[in-house]
Amino acid sequence: MSKIQCIACGNSVDVAGLSIKDFYYSGDMFSISTCRHCGLQSTQPKPLADKLAGYYAPEKYISHNTGKGGLFLRIYQLVQNVNLFLKLRGITNMGTPKGALLDIGCGNGAALRYFNRKGWRGKGVEPASEARRHAISSGLEVFEENFLDEASGASFDLITMWHVLEHVYDVPERLKQIRRLVKSDGLVVVALPNPGSYDALHYGAYWAAWDVPRHLYHFSQKSVELLAMKAGFEVTAIRPMWFDAFYVALTSEKYKKSGYFGIITALLIGFWSNFVSGRGKQGTSSLIYYLRPR
Template sequence: MDFSTKPTYIKVKDFTVSNEEFELIIDEELQLLKTYPQPSPVNLPKYYESEDYISHTDGKRTLFEKMYQFIKTHSLNKKLNLINSLLPQKGNLLDIGTGTGDFLALAKNAGWKTTGIEPSQKARAISISKGVPFVENVSDIKKTTFDVITMWHVLEHIPNLEQQISELKRILKPNGTIIIAVPNFKSYDAKHYGTFWAAYDVPRHLWHFSKTAIEKLFAKQDLKLIKTLPMVFDSFYVSLLSEKYKTGRMNFFKAFYIGLKSNIKAKQNFEYSSHIYVIKNS
């Protein structure tokens, strides 16, 4: 994908680590945004070096962290129920971007043969303590190995997007399933908060997706989008962080209002704050 001549969609700031500003360049045909400039692989890890990067910790230090962990527990069960409903015959499950391992630990206890990939040493250590087995890279996996591959808010972090999707195709069994969850920059909360929208999360988020982008990118590898599902809790979580970035404090009442309004509008246009995409191999 050549973004060299594409226009700027919006300029946004890294509110978590560096306070640096980045451009989001848009491919109009794909309806895909690319963070520019993208940090080199050598420099990218430093942008994750924050105690506030909550997906790499089991912390419950603050009210926000306690709320996050409560919602995470609810979401984990919904994720497992979704997979079980799609594939009642349990098999091999790969989760890319395992974080602290709670999802794979739950899936393993439910009868799935689980494997994880997680680049963060800190998060991986927590996962290993929960009995989660790992491989280092997708390239280490033999072809047609997995019945299900999940990436929960991970695809937006992958530098080489098209190569990653090609690798997913390679290691997926025939008729296997890929489940992707990513933020949606076309949601109401994204438009409301603009440059303060927390789900842009530059430069950790290298890509920013729409429904069109997901369908077209995976279709290039003969992978078919068969179902799109809402993640209704994300609008509240993202709005709460966005309020902090915009005003300097977490306004719970305003964030709840915007999150609720986003979900109400999404009932009409199906542009939720985040979506889950179910994709099938041929």
């Protein structure tokens, strides 16, 4: 059986694991390898970088959607506004004053626009050309990924990655780039799906947040702490994301072809997942990690 090295703890990991279908787009099959030491999981095989773009459909990938959609998209956007309020409140509660913001993987710029309206001086990075063009056309400063190497060091008070790090090939290198860019007293905020959540365990191979092969890594809390430490950060807080369980459960039921009854099931699973997370240590469907430079 072939082995790979865990990027978080360095231990040897079996490539074979849980088989997952790309329900969202291609229908291709992948597997999830799991490190028994730190819990980091990774998608196998990973598509080559120049092939991965073919697994994205911008008109379907909701953070990149730039036009009008149906009821589901409108509900998503309504919940997104509440989520943005909660995200900003969480950052404010961490004692971070308004200043220079870099939103990596900003998509169509929804979060960046919101933070700018609230007094931040924001810039964005977005690799998807269509989403980047839309963000720029709305008046935002958004750059390609090479900006991360070209920007001046220690120039941002806040760097955010909202469900982005799981899409990155070289996670340690990306965290090193961010460590160079954030100020010594700055804050880095990383939102990630949580494969240890109740809804992940309930749905198994149908869990929508596997999102293979677009999600290259699936992070345990321990693996995030190890990767952060190696890059010169300390995880100072971990907070829940309450709405994600409902969106993930609805999409998972869609993958299961549950019909209208699946909507009721998804709502129940979402509520129960959040309830269980408040009584244990596994956390909500997604988690927000707050990192400070060491």
